[in-house]
Amino acid sequence: MTANAEAGKRVRRPTGGAGPLLEIAVGEFITRGYDATSMEDLSRAAGITKSSFYHHFTGKEALLRAALERALNGLFVLLAEPGAQEGTPTQRLRHIVVGQIRLLVAELPYVTLLLRVRGNTETERWALEQRRAFDAQIAALVRAAVDAGEIRAGVEPALAARLLSGLVNSVVEWYRPGRPGAAELPEDVAHAVFQGILPAAS
Template sequence: MSTDTAGRRVRRPAQGPGSLLEIAVGEFITRGYDATSMEDLSRAAGITKSSFYHHFSGKEALLRAALERAIAVLFGVFDQPGAVEGPPVRRLRHIVRGQVEALIGDLPYVTLLLRVRGNTETERWALDQRRAYDARVAAIVREAVEQGELRADVDPALAARLLSGLVNSVAEWYRPGRPGTVGLPDAVTRAAFEGLLPTR
């Protein structure tokens, strides 16, 4: 925001597709994707609809770009050395920690990903990607069970969903700078793999 000669606050138009995408994500989260119109987006960005269309073909293109960013960040964790090297449980710990870091680092984008319901082609694609993510985690859980690192009665698919659910819940309450959130990736990882009760 800037001020005019009378000292009144004036919205400064968003510049570039990156800024427009960030604004759109905020509107989608606040209003809901279905309830957000291009008029809402252009108003929030302080530009005309035609200017918005210069960068994005429409609302669904904005959604796709936002979800692609979130998915790329999450799947990128699987490519890190800690996710591909070492025993399965150690890799799982790294993936859970990396998932929390990804959520914190791209909170609006990952939050939007977690709220899609499959009402559009792009949302269905995103849900498929989320299922693929859980499947990759489940495969590592299965490997850990087979190697005796986890209990034999652990269901890999259920464990993967529980781990993702634990991490994804952080999006509902985490806010940058909130007390108690320093070291959050490590704290969530400890809770997931070591529990809350003291060891005896």
């Protein structure tokens, strides 16, 4: 079974309002793909009629928007935290990396869906714009760290920011809730990023 399918199964639970319906929809979007998922698929997965689903959401795009907002709001709340605003550029970057992993662990299906967005709909294009805005702030922090001499000279900030983003986002492919060491994962990832994983050269 793929990681995407497993993420989809994890969000299934009894319905009882808009929140559980959104979780079921996210699971279906991850498992089937957003374009291939119909409202009939969603209502069948939720065990309710389509009209009952429409009582909570105007349609599939509204579900997608709500799910992506949940993931994106978490990222931008993180950027506004004191730890992301105060301290040296590297200290701020480390705070953000730890926070991103914590968000991913707490909101795995929603973050997974965000990372699957390809820009095929208006909502997906909006989400991509938001991701670019977030990444631009990370690139600016990397640039500030280079200028402050905290990162070795010659590092291209935009490339370093992309690599950092890729490392953090790759966690969705292998992380499983309840795995051993999950509580330490955010700090472990930050340590690997900022202290490295290879022994220092003698």
